[in-house]
Amino acid sequence: MDQPPNTIIIGAGAAGLATAIFAARPNPHANVTILDGAKKIGAKILVSGGGRCNVTNASVTPNDFYGGNRNIIRNILRRFDHIAARNFFTDLGVPLHEEPHGKLFPDSNKAQSVLDALINEANRLNVTISPNHRVTNITKSDTGFTLSVNVNDEPQTIHADRIVLATGGKSLPKTGSDGVGFQLAQSLGHSLIETSPALDPLILAGDFHAQLTGITHDITINIRTAGQKPSRITGPVVWTHFGLSGPAAMNASRFHHRARIENKHQHMSANFCIDQSFEQVDATIQSAAANRPKARVTTIIHQWLPQRIADAICKHANIPTDMESGRLTRDARRNLAHALTDFPLNVTDTRGYKYAEVTAGGIPLSEVDPKTMQSRKFEGLFLVGEILDADARIGGFNFQWAWSTAYIAGAALARELSL
Numbered sequence: 134m135d136q137p138p139n140t141i142i143i144g145a146g147a148a149g150l151a152t153a154i155f156a157a158r159p160n161p162h163a164n165v166t167i168l169d170g171a172k173k174i175g176a177k178i179l180v181s182g183g184g185r186c187n188v189t190n191a192s193v194t195p196n197d198f199y200g201g202n203r204n205i206i207r208n209i210l211r212r213f214d215h216i217a218a219r220n221f222f223t224d225l226g227v228p229l230h231e232e233p234h235g236k237l238f239p240d241s242n243k244a245q246s247v248l249d250a251l252i253n254e255a256n257r258l259n260v261t262i263s264p265n266h267r268v269t270n271i272t273k274s275d276t277g278f279t280l281s282v283n284v285n286d287e288p289q290t291i292h293a294d295r296i297v298l299a300t301g302g303k304s305l306p307k308t309g310s311d312g313v314g315f316q317l318a319q320s321l322g323h324s325l326i327e328t329s330p331a332l333d334p335l336i337l338a339g340d341f342h343a344q345l346t347g348i349t350h351d352i353t354i355n356i357r358t359a360g361q362k363p364s365r366i367t368g369p370v371v372w373t374h375f376g377l378s379g380p381a382a383m384n385a386s387r388f389h390h391r392a393r394i395e396n397k398h399q400h401m402s403a404n405f406c407i408d409q410s411f412e413q414v415d416a417t418i419q420s421a422a423a424n425r426p427k428a429r430v431t432t433i434i435h436q437w438l439p440q441r442i443a444d445a446i447c448k449h450a451n452i453p454t455d456m457e458s459g460r461l462t463r464d465a466r467r468n469l470a471h472a473l474t475d476f477p478l479n480v481t482d483t484r485g486y487k488y489a490e491v492t493a494g495g496i497p498l499s500e501v502d503p504k505t506m507q508s509r510k511f512e513g514l515f516l517v518g519e520i521l522d523a524d525a526r527i528g529g530f531n532f533q534w535a536w537s538t539a540y541i542a543g544a545a546l547a548r549e550l551s552l
């Protein structure tokens with residue numbers, strides 16, 4: 134009997150493992166191998182969601198994503214949506230439950246159970262998983278591809294009939310995803326949308342933040358970038374010695390980098406009084422001061438934010454923390470309302486790939502066929518997961534991207550095998 138074509142998947146992260154499973158499931162003779170440069174695979178799955186792995190979300194739409202064309206993202210998500218992902222994991226013995234903001238976690242609350250389920254299923258389907266195999270170069274041969282691979286630091290060449298690039302991006306490089314996949318794709322003719330860290334903490338100028346280290350509360354971050362519609366991100370933040378962390382700050386980080394890459398002026402500010410305008414806040418302070426003139430100003434604004442931040446905002450607005458509200462001048466009150474609703478966040482940088490959960494930018498979606506995830510540049514080359522130009526906000530959406538793209542590529546590979 135003829136040998137079935139061999140499929141080599143480069144990268145045994147979420148997207149690579151799932152692609153192998155979907156490619157091998159309908160084919161008892163599928164010849165699928167995953168190569169990964171890391172000694173131990175699945176490091177990123179294990180650290181995800183605080184060690185609990187936020188597998189997907191109860192509602193996933195293209196609006197949760199940035200990067201490439203929204204219609205392409207919609208079509209990809211439709212083929213294998215969050216319901217399919219939930220069923221996939223339930224069938225693998227990993228039922229999921231919903232938590233606030235629609236986040237779906239394994240009932241075990243352990244990322245290890247997600248990784249184990251994927252590895253066990255790949256093993257059951259006779260997929261070969263080879264850690265310590267780092268691909269350094271790919272060239273086209275007459276019959277497919279020749280991969281240069283460092284196996285335990287020894288150079289080897291491996292032949293592949295089809296290859297899948299599931300090498301991730303550059304985020305958290307110690308897990309093995311250091312951006313080499315982008316170079317491999319470029320060497321095969323792909324272009325690259327400039328990458329930047331995303332979902333990482335914001336570094337702020339000045340020292341306002343330092344006195345607030347450790348305080349967590351909800352704010353709205355308003356982002357105004359020249360020539361773009363303003364964006365608003367509401368959610369928890371944590372003040373730190375370097376600036377601002379927590380989901381809302383991390384969701385804002387990609388905007389900082391994309392503006393910088395596009396050389397566009399950007400202003401970020403915090404509204405500490407969520408859903409309230411300057412006028413509403415000003416009016417509330419005015420009537421509180423009229424009703425309780427002896428109450429301290431910081432006590433009045435404490436209704437919107439923790440006391441330590443209320444004190445810091447008063448100081449920032451040049452209002453003594455023991456000032457009685459009845460003594461507020463009109464100008465001082467308006468100044469305070471401005472500080473509460475449009476507090477400048479002078480972002481100088483973000484903490485970078487070392488702390489980023491995902492990479493923005495990547496291989497353009499227009500360079501893959503969304504029906505198969507096959508490269509439009511190179512027959513037999515498939516691309517899945519974070520290597521592609523799509524990134525999402527916090528909430529399980531980035532893993533959903535890995536599952537959806539993996540399903541499409543796996544199904545296409547399986548179809549070719551059954552021809």
Ligand SMILES: Cc1cc2nc3c(=O)[nH]c(=O)nc-3n(C[C@H](O)[C@H](O)[C@H](O)COP(=O)(O)OP(=O)(O)OC[C@H]3O[C@@H](n4cnc5c(N)ncnc54)[C@H](O)[C@@H]3O)c2cc1C
Binds near residue numbers: 517535
């Ligand atoms: C701290 C943290 C927490 C996160 N939490 C969540 C969460 O809860 N929910 C969510 O949706 N998303 C989360 N994410 C994002 C999510 O982990 C990624 O979107 C997802 O892992 C991307 O999957 P991937 O398979 O495309 O890439 P990766 O998971 O990065 O896998 C790529 C694999 O390719 C291997 N590789 C790279 N180059 C080579 C090479 N040249 N040769 C061989 N192998 C190579 C790497 O070793 C790695 O194993 C988190 C990320 C981080 C860093």
